[in-house]
Amino acid sequence: MKNAQELINLLHLEQLETHLFSGQSVTIGSAIVFGGQVLAQAVNAAYRTIPENRFLHSLHGYFLEAGDLTTDIQYHVEIIRNGGSFSTRRITAKQQEKTIFILAASFHQREEGFEHQALMNQDIKQPEDLLSWDEMLAQFGEFLPASTKSFLSIERPIAFKPVHIQNPLERQNLPPKEEVWFKLKGPIPEMTIQKKHQILTYISDYNVLNPIFKPNAKNYHFGNTMTASLDHSMWFFRDFDFDDWMLYSAESPNAFGARGLSRGNIFTRNGKLIASFAQEGLLRPLKK
Template structure:
């Protein structure tokens, strides 16, 4: 996928009947379905069963089994509650008769209330930075083939890292990372599609932040990485075709799991979403499946 329209087509599921949808997958370099894809598709399915005047404000999900890229995914929506201000949905993603992913999402009417936020980190603006593709072109001959392929993959989202890390010679560093991101192409006006695309994009860069304090021991290809859960809160309106800063940290890693958090800001400093994820980060020498 090299343009946002390709991702939007992937996220727009086929409705089979009430509360039942079907979608397909596209590889992002993995042999299994990308977690951000099934997350965003599940959110899309939930949105299609909710009144248009209610916007998602939070979601909580678990990755159960790896998804098969070659067969469709069926999304079953359960209508948990329709209240005066909040609506709750639960989504089960199914392949071969088994759930591969669960998500609960809550939607809310727009309401007045208190307003505050933390300050956006002071980092270099995106115009000063280079993208993953630019890094691959500049340093491709010095990078291992698997890393070069990863950086060169065509994606509908452009990522520009603030901190440059040499993936061929990783050194131990503090578990903090800042990445600017933006859709490649103009997005439609529907805010729900911007939320779905942000959910998709939020699964990038999280777990690898938990590897930063471990240097070469946790270098690319030496560990098995898999998302276990993913939670997300939407605070304020935004557009995915404008630059967003993803500020990520990893407070802890233990028992073959890495815990990561992220705050997402507009370029003018508004906090629009927050993310938390835990995932498997197990050295391959002790991999047990």
């Protein structure tokens, strides 16, 4: 995938029956299906059964099995409740009768109320002062470890610019935080809020485990650790547009017992909080 439109096409599922949908997969550099893709396709399936005046406000998913890139994924939507203000859906994703993922999603009609929000970190470099993954590959590709170079070489519809870049050749322990600017590539088509939610869900699974590694980065990294997403949750707050860079800000409060927790917020460039997320991941050190 090279741009926003190709990502939209990937996330839009084929409808097989009233509550049954099918989707294909595209690799992001690993041998299994990217968790963010399954999350976002499940959101697409759920939205296809929701009245137009209700919008996703929260989702909670569990990754049960690794997805096969060569096999279509079928998403079955179960209507749990249609209340006066909220609608709830359960989505089950299967490949060849094996359940690989389950999602609970809740949708809410717009209402007025009071508000407050967390503040975005203002003391960080702006995207124009940072290198994207593509630029890092172009400038430093010949010096990077083979696994890092291979990962950065994959074409993606999103540009990522980490605020802090750790030298993979001189690893050091750092605070458990990660801040990354991101932006869709190519022309940005007009989007409904439903499509925006699907794309943001997809992006939210990138970079999410990074802050868990950082306090132990001297000894552990993606190259010597088995990693997997165990669950993923999101909460959606305000409408937004993909017309500028946005900030993905994550922190890890805990790692223990081969599991680590990451949580954080997603802001527009002007500091509007649009979503929060949390994920627990498996981080199992590989035996030598």
